[in-house]
Amino acid sequence: MSTPKFEYQALGKSGLARRGRLHTAHGTVELPAFMPVGTQATVKAMMPEDVAATGADMILANTYHLTLRPGADIVEQLGGLHKFMNWPGPILTDSGGFQVMSLSKLRKLTDHGVTFQSHLDGNTCELTPETSIEIQRQLDADVTMVLDECTAFPATEDVAARSLDLSMKWAKRSKDAFTDRPGYGLFGIVQGSVYPDLREQSATALTEIGFDGYAIGGLAVGEGQDMMLETLGITLPHLPENKARYLMGVGTPSDLINAVALGVDMFDCVMPTRSGRTGKAFTRRGEINMRNARHAKDPRPIDENCACPACADYSRAYIHHLFRAEEMLGGMLLTRHNLHLYQDLMADLRASIETDTFSKVAKIWETGLKIGDIEAI
């Protein structure tokens, strides 16, 4: 087998919603796609083959965490992230920038890069566009993300513009530092807060540099779904049609449906996995808190329309018991269910784009999701 070219393949549209494929060194990703998050080289509470069984083609891993522990050198020595964590499929790594801002202490941001203290041992570390690219190469990421500054929300237009200026300089340096290898791609990240002019300026600047895909960053940071979708709507038209578009860190099932409707191809979010460990189930009829006493005797599955192992073989009563008893299997089963639900949603959306019934299918899902927890019983 020859290594495939890294490539976005367009398969069709339904309205603005796009059906496509992303070809990478480690396999093909059916788009639109949701990527489960494997922050520390593991999708929490899941065996990797079970992640694949939910329908996920690609996962995300976090450069910041893996740099600090176990270290990119060790991952590289052990054959890269795919072998290290036993995930043979495509992997996207972030640049580490977002976590430097949100997790580490004593950050010093200069044009050169960012200096920070590890949240683990207090050691001083530096991340620059060039070192981030090199670390992601060591990790063997199929998709490498440029280092950027994720503009805080809210930000004045002046602050957002200065932040964007830095991010665009770093994007160019990232592109220069990235070594082309067959099947591997580099994504730029659009910033600009909620300001249409800045978003357009960012998208245009990145397109001029030329990337293998484009992410939309700086959203889902507190602006609310309406403003997120509005900002997406004014940003996406400025991105090339023939490259994948990735909305970073998003979101709820409703967020995914509405962003796909605008033409987004890729998502990642800790929501299904984190919720799974804390007892929150996503269903086709809204969210359920499995710790609630009303599930204690309920023989029904979490979601009667779900074919996942947690719904096939276990009652709400049992899963409720596991959470009350603080048993690991509770988080294991619920993570599996939530990821399955997310992947079922994406599969439904993909199929609906193929048959040009996207808006109808999207509405069925949205209507169901709004029924909500109380009505689900």
Add this chain to the structure above:
Amino acid sequence: MSTPKFEYQALGKSGLARRGRLHTAHGTVELPAFMPVGTQATVKAMMPEDVAATGADMILANTYHLTLRPGADIVEQLGGLHKFMNWPGPILTDSGGFQVMSLSKLRKLTDHGVTFQSHLDGNTCELTPETSIEIQRQLDADVTMVLDECTAFPATEDVAARSLDLSMKWAKRSKDAFTDRPGYGLFGIVQGSVYPDLREQSATALTEIGFDGYAIGGLAVGEGQDMMLETLGITLPHLPENKARYLMGVGTPSDLINAVALGVDMFDCVMPTRSGRTGKAFTRRGEINMRNARHAKDPRPIDENCACPACADYSRAYIHHLFRAEEMLGGMLLTRHNLHLYQDLMADLRASIETDTFSKVAKIWETGLKIGDIEAI
């Protein structure tokens, strides 16, 4: 299919070591057998199908814990423990007595039974021989254990004798309270601390009452392996040959080998599962602490002679990373490995009895186990 009779089937011996089968309502258990512990209706950190895949035929669940949460009524309403926890195979439940003594507060022991405070909510509860039997019926245990008083260690012979007297009265009441159902059995429990006369007296008394199997209780409570084996050696000859013998709460791989050598058929212990969650790996060459820094770059599997998924697909370096990063997958993989190792040991011992090479195979295992952690690298 007709429900099988509850029955011990003798298949052969090698020295005193016994190869047999235990037929139960929910399937057959190849003996000698190690039962993983599923205290709260889950073998911690494991999907039940993965427990079965390690080679386990039967598991143990704890009456004390399940009575307090979720309650035997709820388990019964939901179809019994097998359906509740998705373990279709045989299940043994203990009587709850041991945990009342070790976990609960404000115990009051009378001839009638034991009154205690729940360690969960402080509620006052009572356990008698009759209620324990009824709870285990509600749980739908294939093997029910009689309520006994596990004599503390050390105990004077007087104290041990008085404790034994109570346990034998309770054994009789348990037998009277137990309703015969095809495929379901009741086991008596030999007590008597480390006193040969008391052990003989207990074994004889239980045999006269007549049980479907016999457990040896009150061992592995601090007396050490030598005294445990000595006590076993003087107890087992007083038990009927045509019933299963179960050594409760034991033990290390070495304990298992030596107890099988004396004619024990069944074991349970939290050791492989608890160790798995805290980073201790059992291997054919002794124990390994996976948190130790010397594993940080080691590409080898935990145990090069192990075919479990954790050894097939993951390096020591990765598992070390998972424990350092406090990722659930560390405990999941190591639990799986440890249970696999225990089941491999039991399968080897069973095969060796069939070919009358038990002492040779036992010696190979014992020699390997003594190599120890340091030599394993």
